[in-house]
Amino acid sequence: MRALFGLAALLSLALAGIAQQRVNEGAALDADFLKRVAEYVKLRKSLEDGLPPATADKGKEATVRQQDLAKKIRTARPGAQRGDIFSPEIAARFRTLIVLAMQGGNAGRIRQSIKSTEPPDAPGLLGVNAQFPDRLPMPSTPPTILLNLPRLTDDVDYRIVGRSLVLHDMKAGMIIDVIPDAVPGAK
Amino acid sequence: MKSLCSLTLAAVWVIAWPLGAVHGQSAPGFAFPLQADSVRFAIIGDSGTGDAPQYAVAAQMLKQRATLPFTFVLMMGDNIYGGHKPADLKKKFADPYQQLMASQVTFYASLGNHDNPAEVSYQPFNMGGKRYYNFRKGNTEFFALDSNYMDPTQLDWLEKQLSASTAAWKICYYHHPIYSDARFHGPDPDLRQRLEPLFQKYGVDVVFSGHEHVYERIQPQHNIYYFVLGNSGELRPHDLKRSPNIVKGFDTDQCFAMFEIAGNNMYFEAISRVGEIVDSAVLPKPEQKK
Numbered sequence: 123m124r125a126l127f128g129l130a131a132l133l134s135l136a137l138a139g140i141a142q143q144r145v146n147e148g149a150a151l152d153a154d155f156l157k158r159v160a161e162y163v164k165l166r167k168s169l170e171d172g173l174p175p176a177t178a179d180k181g182k183e184a185t186v187r188q189q190d191l192a193k194k195i196r197t198a199r200p201g202a203q204r205g206d207i208f209s210p211e212i213a214a215r216f217r218t219l220i221v222l223a224m225q226g227g228n229a230g231r232i233r234q235s236i237k238s239t240e241p242p243d244a245p246g247l248l249g250v251n252a253q254f255p256d257r258l259p260m261p262s263t264p265p266t267i268l269l270n271l272p273r274l275t276d277d278v279d280y281r282i283v284g285r286s287l288v289l290h291d292m293k294a295g296m297i298i299d300v301i302p303d304a305v306p307g308a309k
Numbered sequence: 310m311k312s313l314c315s316l317t318l319a320a321v322w323v324i325a326w327p328l329g330a331v332h333g334q335s336a337p338g339f340a341f342p343l344q345a346d347s348v349r350f351a352i353i354g355d356s357g358t359g360d361a362p363q364y365a366v367a368a369q370m371l372k373q374r375a376t377l378p379f380t381f382v383l384m385m386g387d388n389i390y391g392g393h394k395p396a397d398l399k400k401k402f403a404d405p406y407q408q409l410m411a412s413q414v415t416f417y418a419s420l421g422n423h424d425n426p427a428e429v430s431y432q433p434f435n436m437g438g439k440r441y442y443n444f445r446k447g448n449t450e451f452f453a454l455d456s457n458y459m460d461p462t463q464l465d466w467l468e469k470q471l472s473a474s475t476a477a478w479k480i481c482y483y484h485h486p487i488y489s490d491a492r493f494h495g496p497d498p499d500l501r502q503r504l505e506p507l508f509q510k511y512g513v514d515v516v517f518s519g520h521e522h523v524y525e526r527i528q529p530q531h532n533i534y535y536f537v538l539g540n541s542g543e544l545r546p547h548d549l550k551r552s553p554n555i556v557k558g559f560d561t562d563q564c565f566a567m568f569e570i571a572g573n574n575m576y577f578e579a580i581s582r583v584g585e586i587v588d589s590a591v592l593p594k595p596e597q598k599k
Contacts, residue, residue, distance in 0.1 A: 184427040185393040228499075235499035239457075239485060240422055240520075256392050259422040262485070264499040265459040277426075279458050292426040 151215040152272045158207045159289070162298060163276045166291065169194040185295075189253070192294040196251045204250055207289060207299040216271065216287060217304055223270035224306060233308060235264040236282055248286055253296045261288075336589045339578075341377045344571040348447040349377055351567040352482070353541035354385030354519025355421065359401040362563045363542035365582045367405040370565055373580055374412070377567050382406075382414060383451065385519030385538060386421025386484030388434065393425040402433065417444065419453040421484040421519060443470050449570050450476035454483035456500055456518070464503060471511035478570055478594060481508065482517040486537045488530055490552040491521035491560075493545055508533055514595055515575065523549050523560040524579055526588055532595040538579070541565050559587040 172194075173187055208216065224232050239262040247254065254260060261281045271280060277292040287304035288297055341349075351370060356363055370382075389401045406416065410433065418434035419441075420426065429436045436442060440455035441463050452470060455463060471479065485494075487501035508516065509531050519539035527535040540563050549558040559579065564587060566579040579588040 184430040185425055186395070188425070188427045231498045231502060234495070235497050238494045238497045240494060256425060260424070260426070260457060262422060262457040263460075265464070265503040266499050268458075268460045273461055275462070279460070281458075295425065295427065 148215060151212050154209075155207065155212045155215075156272055158212075159274065159276075159278055159298075162207065162291075163278060165198060166191070166195060166294065169198060170293075185256075188293065188295045192253055192296045195291075195294050195296065199251070202250050202298075204300055206250070208301050213301045213304075216301055219270045220267055220287070220304055221306055223267045228266055232264045232266055235266075236305075248283060248288060248297060248300045248302075250297055250299055253294075254290075339576075339589050339591070341569045341576050341578075342571045342574075343377070343569070346447055347569050347571040348449045348478075349379040349567070349569050350381050350383060350446070351379045351565055352383045352385065352517055352536075352538055353565045354484075354517075354537075355387040355522055355539035356384065356405075356542035357387060357389040357401040357423075358542040359390075359397070359405075360542065362544065362582055363401070364405045366541050366563050366565055367409065369580060369582060369584055370406075370567075371408050371412070372584070373567060373578075374409075374414075377569055377578075379567050379569075380414060381446070382409070382416045383453075383482050383517060384416055384418040384434070385482060385517060386419050386456075387423040387519060387539070387543070388418050388421065388428060389425070390423050390542075393427065398431060402431075417451065417453060419483050420455050420457055422457055441466065443474075445476055447570070448476060448572075449478040449480060450474045452479070452481045452513075454481060454504075456483040456485040456497070459500060459503060464507070467504075468507055468511070471507060471513065474511070477573075478515070478575070479511070479513045480515045480517070481513050484518060485520050486518040486525075486535070487516075488527045488535045488554070489518075489521050489525060489537050490527075490550045490555055490558070491523050491525070491537070491545070491548045492550055493548050494521055505531065521545070521548065523558065524564050524566070524587060525549065525558050526556040526579075526590075528554050528556055529595065534575075534592055534595065536566070538564070538566055557588040 170191060173190055240259050261283045263280050263282050268280065279290050279292055281288040281290045282305060285303050285305040285307065287301040289299040291298050389397060415435055416433060418436055420428065428434055429440055430438050441453060443450060443452045452467065485497045485500055487496050487504060489496045513533055515534045517536050521537050522540045522543040522545035524540055525537040544563050547560055549560045563582040564579055566577055568575060568577040573594040575592045577590060578586050581587050
């Protein structure tokens with residue numbers, strides 16, 4: 123009997139160790155992701171220096187400024203491609219976080235939320251460095267998903283387009299990176 | 310939809326007509342009190358088409374200022390549809406509301422799903438470069454939210470601002486409705502899951518939203534008044550379902566609404582593009598349950 127208890131204790135310790143290792147790995151991936159985003163924001167901020175302030179001319183030129191900024195960013199990162207920020211490991215981590223957010227009763231609520239916000243049906247949109255066309259509605263992201271993802275600042279946000287998760291720059295109105303099939307399909 | 314209509318209705322009447330019907334006049338005895346220290350404002354939603362109906366609603370707003378000289382306008386989002394070049398901003402906002410702005414009426418916008426986030430820097434929208442912000446007028450505090458992106462940072466901000474507010478009336482407005490009986494989109498239940506507990510905890514009295522291209526006054530939910538007004542430019546005719554959750558619905562023409570908050574009562578009229586009054590009432594400040 124004593125041997126059995128000892129075995130159970132060892133097993134319990136091993137499982138706790140594995141869980142802790144997963145937490146540590148997840149935290150490391152989140153930190154890596156936020157570091158990559160910070161590098162992007164640093165680049166964008168350096169490119170904003172030459173542009174007029176957003177509120178110049180009563181803001182009438184705000185969207186013109188947005189397009190000018192997007193052009194400068196495209197020039198500064200011409201080879202940008204899918205996976206630069208969402209590396210395969212980070213993308214896998216995000217898919218897991220979204221699955222966790224959509225467990226149980228959350229799934230139906232989140233799907234209805236996505237549906238009610240009029241998601242654009244335009245898969246051709248999702249090129250890295252591309253801008254969201256003005257003619258299409260801006261997709262939103264259910265708050266419960268946002269609660270489960272690493273918190274972003276500096277006018278960079280997450281958007282759900284179809285089943286993809288898009289990393290989006292609000293200031294430049296452009297797509298920074300994409301995870302395809304990030305949102306699990308309906309069963 | 311749960312309906313907890315435990316409001317104090319003493320000395321207050323509410324008139325509700327069948328869905329879509331237009332009687333063209335206010336409820337019997339209705340009149341704005343035009344109290345000296347009252348808060349007077351209008352609301353519009355989904356306005357920015359640049360088409361003739363938007364201009365007609367704007368002209369009607371100007372005309373109705375003779376009845377209630379409102380001093381500011383809340384915008385429920387979709388302020389600018391389609392292109393966002395300077396010519397678009399002129400055609401879809403500056404031109405239709407030119408005379409209102411010349412009369413010192415100010416606009417306070419929130420963002421819809423058709424808006425470009427760069428609109429936060431468009432000075433006539435008075436957003437101060439922010440996606441969400443608050444301001445106070447008299448005994449009322451207004452909280453403009455960005456329902457396109459209700460991230461934890463915004464939720465934290467909202468909780469902090471609501472908890473610190475000393476205003477008698479607290480009004481939140483944003484684009485996507487958390488209650489609606491329109492067919493096209495329907496309500497956003499995940500947004501409701503996150504916002505409604507804050508509204509209840511901190512005593513929000515009134516919530517305005519747009520997105521659905523109709524007018525709806527919802528039965529009070531947890532002692533909070535909900536209005537949907539997303540037909541000040543766009544219109545989705547006959548989109549409302551018949552529902553016991555709707556006190557009053559209107560889906561056959563464009564409209565706007567104007568409000569006066571005087572002491573513990575909120576007076577309002579919803580008015581169509583051609584000047585017909587489609588809803589009106591005096592609503593008492595809800596008794597909040599802590």
